[in-house]
Amino acid sequence: MIPLSKDDRKILKEIQKYFPLSISPYSEIAKNLSISEKELLEKLNFYLELGYIRRVGAILNHIKAGVKANAMVVWEVDEKEVDKIGNIMASFKEVTHCYLRESNNKWPFNLYTMIHAKTKEECKEIADKIAKATGLSKRKLIFSKKELKKSPPVLFK
Amino acid sequence: MFIIIKKMDRIDKKILNHIQQNFPLSPLPYEELEKEIRIPKEEIFKRVKSLIEKGIIRGIRAVLNPKKLDFYSTLCAAKVPTEKMEKFISVVNSYDEVTHNYERDAELNIWFTLVAENKKRVHDIIHDISNLTGINPIYNFPAKKVFKINVKFDL
Numbered sequence: 208m209i210p211l212s213k214d215d216r217k218i219l220k221e222i223q224k225y226f227p228l229s230i231s232p233y234s235e236i237a238k239n240l241s242i243s244e245k246e247l248l249e250k251l252n253f254y255l256e257l258g259y260i261r262r263v264g265a266i267l268n269h270i271k272a273g274v275k276a277n278a279m280v281v282w283e284v285d286e287k288e289v290d291k292i293g294n295i296m297a298s299f300k301e302v303t304h305c306y307l308r309e310s311n312n313k314w315p316f317n318l319y320t321m322i323h324a325k326t327k328e329e330c331k332e333i334a335d336k337i338a339k340a341t342g343l344s345k346r347k348l349i350f351s352k353k354e355l356k357k358s359p360p361v362l363f364k
Numbered sequence: 365m366f367i368i369i370k371k372m373d374r375i376d377k378k379i380l381n382h383i384q385q386n387f388p389l390s391p392l393p394y395e396e397l398e399k400e401i402r403i404p405k406e407e408i409f410k411r412v413k414s415l416i417e418k419g420i421i422r423g424i425r426a427v428l429n430p431k432k433l434d435f436y437s438t439l440c441a442a443k444v445p446t447e448k449m450e451k452f453i454s455v456v457n458s459y460d461e462v463t464h465n466y467e468r469d470a471e472l473n474i475w476f477t478l479v480a481e482n483k484k485r486v487h488d489i490i491h492d493i494s495n496l497t498g499i500n501p502i503y504n505f506p507a508k509k510v511f512k513i514n515v516k517f518d519l
Contacts, residue, residue: 211433219433225423228413230394230405232424244391251389251426258432261513265383265412266422272372272380279468279475289509297512305511308439314472314503319439349470356457356465360479362428362435364460 209257218242218250219259220363225266266359274323276350278330280337281316283345289318292341296320301333316347371418375403376411380421381518383412387424430479431510436486437479438506441472442499449474452497459489472503 211219221240226232237247254260269277284292289307296318297305304321320337324330327350334348372380378401388396394405401408415421430437444452456462456476465476480486486504494500 219426219428222426223428225425228416230409231391232393233389233391248389248391254426255389258429261427261429262385263389263424263426264385264387265380265415265424266427267380267384268419268422271418271420293509293511300518302512303515304513306439306507307509307511308505308507310505311503314441314505319505347470349468349472349475351466352469353467354465355453355467355474356462356476357422358463359425360428360430360435360463361460362430362433362479362481 214242215250216363218247219254222251222260222263223359223362225359269323270354274325276324276327276330278322278324278327278334279349279351280320280322280334281347281349282318282320282341282343283310283315284318284343286317292343293318295341296337299333299337301329302337316345371420372415375407376415376420379403379408379411380415383424384515435479435481436483436506437477438486438504439475439477440490441475441503441505442501443472444474444497444499448497448499452493452499455493455496459493461485461489 218240221236227235229235233247234244237244240247251260251263293305293307296302301322301324302320303323304319306319308317308319310317322330322333324333331348334346338344338346382401383397387393390396394409397408398405412421416423452474453465456465461478461480463477463479465474467473468475478486478489480489490502490504494502
């Protein structure tokens with residue numbers, strides 16, 4: 208990674224916060240940063256290109272938007288097969304996240320998929336489809352009961 | 365009697381499907397959007413404002429990639445008994461580094477994510493939470509490989 212300058216850190220810190228609701232939000236953000244709007248937009252494009260920023264977009268409250276059920280499905284997968292299986296899982300559009308994670312002897316599950324759907328039943332059906340597509344049997348569906356916190360990361364304090 | 369409040373119509377969904385991934389990087393982003401989705405810019409702005417007010421959109425922002433920026437992130441889980449729940453949640457949520465926290469329907473009933481400047485800070489926070497709440501172990505499951513992150517909902 209290219210070392211970040213002090214200015215980059217200042218900009219990244221600002222743009223991870225919710226933008227002001229305005230027809231020209233970048234001009235307001237640039238004003239706060241004491242840089243020109245043009246410079247801010249160039250930086251944003253540059254960060255996107257480098258992958259420092261994944262996207263600039265609206266963050267949905269998926270529960271309020273009608274995507275009410277979310278299941279974290281954890282799978283026990285042989286490490287040798289993990290690449291093949293991870294890619295199959297990632298191909299399902301209802302799977303928003305798919306990670307290989309560390310496991311331990313008390314918790315043997317190592318592959319995690321987050322499934323979002325309108326209902327719990329739909330989540331179960333999708334998990335069944337994934338099981339069929341991958342030939343996996345060891346899994347656990349863990350539904351969320353309550354969102355206790357969701358906030359943007361505070362990088363660069 | 366049930367009152368059904370229709371929160372979103374077809375046009376709202378069209379706007380949302382688009383701006384989840386790409387909010388234009390342009391001095392007048394709503395003007396750009398008008399060209400892209402052929403809805404008048406005033407209309408889009410009015411609807412985005414109302415979707416934010418209704419809480420359907422939390423806001424518009426840049427989503428950083430912590431890994432690319434050399435930050436360390438992980439997923440933690442713990443088994444928290446009812447009588448310790450309130451304290452545990454308030455301690456966990458008090459850290460800026462905690463970005464998500466969910467109560468889940470499983471034996472490990474609390475799952476939260478941590479993003480911090482380095483591995484040491486993550487381990488320190490987990491240690492502190494354990495000390496302050498008496499909950500031990502707090503499992504730490506850092507990612508070894510990412511196959512997908514695509515938080516886009518087809519509405």
